[in-house]
Amino acid sequence: MLGTKLEFSTAYHTQKDVLAERMIQTMEDILRRHSTTGKTPALVEKGWNPLLPVDHFKKNLLTIHPTAKDFHEMWKRAYDKASKCIAEAREYNKQRWDKSHMQPDFKEGDQVLVSTLNFNNIKRPKKMRDSFVGPFNIIKLLGKNAVEVKLTEEFSRKHPVFPVSLVKPYFQSEEDKFPSRKKNPTPPKIVEVEESPGPVKEIIKVRNIRLNGKDQRQYFIRFKHQTADKDKWLAEDAIPHGNFHLRSSRASRRTENSHQ
Structure with a gap:
């Protein structure tokens, strides 16, 4: 179409047309000098763009096969449907997460239960121990992600600051509905582990x-x-x-x- 002809010599020097090599070198220099303008060198220097080979074809002669058009429409519908389903799944997962991970609004003086996830000195198997102990009163709010609580004597050796992910509000039972339920559950006893004298x-x-x-x-x-x-x-x-x-x-x- 362009009248070019390939003439290979060796794998290390495939070009043999010296005129083409020189033209390529000149084009690289022109493109390098005009790359910052975002426009073609011909448009900057002459004010117009040269015609490309595809421009010689009349647009009214280019037709799309009906099968290709149907395939494009089918693909577009599938793409739109997939995008919609992904957006709905993302929104559903967000609502599920937000429902169970709402930021609690704690205040000083509130009673809370503390998770026993990091309590390693409770004399009870992990399966049988309570998931939360308490209630304890909040002494201080340390930003939005941590609280300081007043621990009882049984837990006095624990650090009193806990992240909000390990703390949940305490709701007292209604005595008329649950008469046999204890008001304050008895916290488990702490086992004092005797340190070994050495190896x-x-x-x-x-x-x-x-x-x-x-x-x-x-x-x-x-x-x-x-x-x-x-x-x-x-x-x-x-x-x-x-x-x-x-x-x-x-x-x-x-x-x-x-x-x-």
């Missing part, structure tokens, strides 16, 4: 005792960097890294028995 040095001896109606095996433990008065009897599950030390102790006893 285990050796297991000195073993004993079997009866504790709470059950047989229990205990081990007399000596700790590293501690004196003998710090030795204590511990159950197997209370020994730090108990599996490792118990295997070592059993292996040493078997060695002693084999030498006797």
Whole structure:
């Protein structure tokens, strides 16, 4: 259509038409100089754009096949339907989320329940523990995302500041409808976990005792960097890294028995 002819030489230098190479270099320079104007070089320099090959075709001769037109209309309807469904799903999900995640309007002095999600020292299995404990009074509002509450004595070792995502309003039960329900649920007891004196040095001896109606095996433990008065009897599950030390102790006893 344009009267061009391709003449390849090698893969590293495919052009052989020197005139075309020079024209391309000139066009690159012209386009670079006129790229900031957003207009073609011909329009800037001459005031008109040259005709393209497609401009030589008469527009009234270009017709669209009926099948292509039907396909375009079908695709347009499917696209509009998909866009509408996506927008409706987005709005539905937003309403569902906002319904269960409304920002609570807390005030100082309000009673709230606190989630036990991060309460690791409650003496109760995780399945059986209460999801929320309280009620506690709000002492201070720390912005819109956190509150400070007045904890009871059982939870005095916990930090009193909680995010609003772990706090919910407390509504007192109506006595006439729920006469057997307690007004204030008793919070669970906090178990004081005794810190270990340090890493285990050796297991000195073993004993079997009866504790709470059950047989229990205990081990007399000596700790590293501690004196003998710090030795204590511990159950197997209370020994730090108990599996490792118990295997070592059993292996040493078997060695002693084999030498006797």
